[in-house]
Amino acid sequence: MDQRTELSEFLRSRRARLQPEDVGLAHHGGRRRVPGLRREELAQLAGVSVAYYIRLEQGRGLNVSAAVLDAISDVLRLTPAERSHLAHLARPASRRLRTAPRTQQVRPAVQALMDTMEGVPAYVVGRRLDILGWNRLARALLGDFAAMPADERNTAWLVFLDPATRELYADWEDKASAVVAFLRRDVGRYPGDPRLCALIGELSAKSADFRRIWADHDVRDKNFGGKRMRHPVVGPLSLAYETLTLPADPDQQLVTYHAEPGSASALALRELARRAAEPVCSPRRRAERASAAP
Incomplete structure (x- = not known):
């Protein structure tokens, strides 16, 4: 599986679940071009630059800190399972366990x-x-x-x-x-x-x-x-x-x-x-x- 694609699609799908008012942002009316939170809104709430967040969502090889992932997870209201999933997807390729370690058998x-x-x-x-x-x-x-x-x-x-x-x-x-x-x-x-x-x-x-x-x-x-x-x-x-x-x-x-x-x-x-x-x-x-x- 392509981890960059998985990371990008996962973050976009989680943004799409939330509206600005869900996270305390004022909605100024008018039609939004895309559903859910915008990238710049998420970046603002998570305390990172828009450029930094865009690179992360595109999976461009960032060594993201646990603190940043926690902040993004908080804004997106991720469940514990989703937080763990995001941490796996954002892990640099060199640190990912890319294959299942062994054949499984029941003791x-x-x-x-x-x-x-x-x-x-x-x-x-x-x-x-x-x-x-x-x-x-x-x-x-x-x-x-x-x-x-x-x-x-x-x-x-x-x-x-x-x-x-x-x-x-x-x-x-x-x-x-x-x-x-x-x-x-x-x-x-x-x-x-x-x-x-x-x-x-x-x-x-x-x-x-x-x-x-x-x-x-x-x-x-x-x-x-x-x-x-x-x-x-x-x-x-x-x-x-x-x-x-x-x-x-x-x-x-x-x-x-x-x-x-x-x-x-x-x-x-x-x-x-x-x-x-x-x-x-x-x-x-x-x-x-x-x-x-x-």
Whole structure:
């Protein structure tokens, strides 16, 4: 990914969100040629020269201090995730971590932990939103990860290119927006990751929805919240999710789902767990059972 372009488009998109009155500037009426704050207005509020800010927005190799980035972030009202993203994008090329450092694998102890969580869907997601590990109930809830090709075992690929996954999420647009914001975060951290660039290229080529949402330049970190699902086996589900960063690898996160105790979703999740725990029979074994039945 071209970091100069990413930096320029990110700053312009954040300026466009704000109006002068949002940051205490008087609006003198009349039609503004561009939406949002002007460059000179942002520079004034951040305490830097207009020329300096223009060079920064154009990504022209400045070694920007943390104080200046903080001032610009304050004016633009950036979230913590957006502040971190800006800091990565503004970092000089010589100091950027341009490639993902290593292949990610789930530690055996983490996989064993997930396997013990028989009533809780749990999976581990890594860089690029690759799905690295899962337990039986996550597989029953979200899809048969084990049967997927490795390059499709990715949350973004599934959300935008797999019809079954799209149908699973009742609030698909919210899910899609979050997924794109997570990918945008990784672009700032690993701009030279060839697999990330290939994934974004494929999604851009095959999904108009991805192209539309990608143009918003939103950035988020995974945390917690709720999801409404339409499961093909047990029906509607309202689930809460939690995201826990694994200390041995901050690029890996354990995601779990749970339902409110006593709710219809809790009963449905329990039924899904029961079905997932049933042994898988081969076609021959199923035929033998059927012939033996009275």
